[in-house]
Amino acid sequence: MTGFAVEVRDLTARYGSTTALDAVSFEIRPGAITGLLGRNGSGKTTFLSVLAAFRRRTGGTVLVDGEDPWENPRTMGGTCLVRESGDVVLDEAIKENLSFLADRRPHFDRTAAEALLDRFELDPDKRPDRMSRGQRSAFGVVVGIATRAPLTLLDEVHLGMDAPARYAFYDALLADWIEHPRTIVLSSHLIGEVERLLEDVVVIDKGRVLAADDATTLREQGLTVTGPADAVDAFVVGRRVVARQVLGRTAQATVIGTASDDAQRARAAGLELGAVGLQDLFVHLTDRAAGEPADALTPQESR
Known part of the structure; x- marks a missing residue:
């Protein structure tokens, strides 16, 4: 598995009178870790929601692995979006969430997930909605890594975690990606911390793309x-x-x-x-x- 490619041409997304994405165009290489960098409110979450078919675009073209992702079972099944709020999980114990994911995600690795639970000191018998913000963020990280979706979208998942937990996340993500290459888009504004992970970078601001290139070229x-x-x-x-x-x-x-x-x-x-x-x-x-x-x-x- 090398991951899904993403192609975006003149993508526009509006909420009423607000334009969240304004005719943006760029590509995401398959199998690369791409940093989606932007300030709060820049349009990062909207873009990832469109890729994951959580939200329909207003205009333009979006192709995930060559196909429109909207109401597309194949690309939706191969895409995992984890947001900082942790809304990808059920109001059940962690171990029940893992069983749910194992039944529905073809690449999900339960053994890897349980090892990550130990690494982040998460109790499998505890419900995510009864954990601290940092623990919920850590469980989102577990889901994002262990699902091993061809297109993995991580939207500020690390914000609730303290510094040691964030660095453990970065190390775990990189190690798992090396063993199981796929396309990962990491949304963040903690650029100094995630910079070492990134092969490609997209900088977005107020719904516009300011830069899109490989990290070395941008540096x-x-x-x-x-x-x-x-x-x-x-x-x-x-x-x-x-x-x-x-x-x-x-x-x-x-x-x-x-x-x-x-x-x-x-x-x-x-x-x-x-x-x-x-x-x-x-x-x-x-x-x-x-x-x-x-x-x-x-x-x-x-x-």
Whole structure:
């Protein structure tokens, strides 16, 4: 099993007068772990709900493994959406939930699920609705990993968990994906924590896609330039500057877009270049004045 591919073209989703997704287009590679990154209210949950056929799109095209997922038994059966609220489970004991899933999910691994219960110290005789928020989130993680669906969608499932539990989740998810490759979409705004898991990244903001590419390529799109303020200003002419700080005569600018001779030019001007991580790139891309849209990466910047 390599997982389902996802193709989205001009996808639009509206709730009354609110546009949650505004003609977004991108692809999700089969068998990859893709990070769906965005602030609260950016449209992440709406997008995942459309993929899982929980919500019907307003316009555009969505293909899951080459087919429209809406009321499609095959793709719906191969898709697992786990949300932070834990609404994928029954109001029964955990062990009854596991039996329910084992009967209905062809790839569900009960042994793996029970091992994960031990790892997160969850009582199989306890009902999820009588557990703490963190425990419910951990059980959602168990469901998402052990179901091993060809398209696994994890929507902020880790938010109720403390730091040790979150890192245990990241390790368990990666280890299981290596053993059983499938398509995983991990929605999060804890980018510094999940960055190491991600092969591909989609950044979404206010219903628009700001960037969609492999993680390595996106990391290479930003750089920091530090040195004398006048030299920094000269270096960034003609570039897209997304952040700038000044301390006395020293300045630092964060720019999008790199050139092959950047290192040589920087050394000649007495400047230092630094990398920009995914989290910093995300913050800069989605930073805007209240009510103003953020700017997407252009095709030249994202390649």
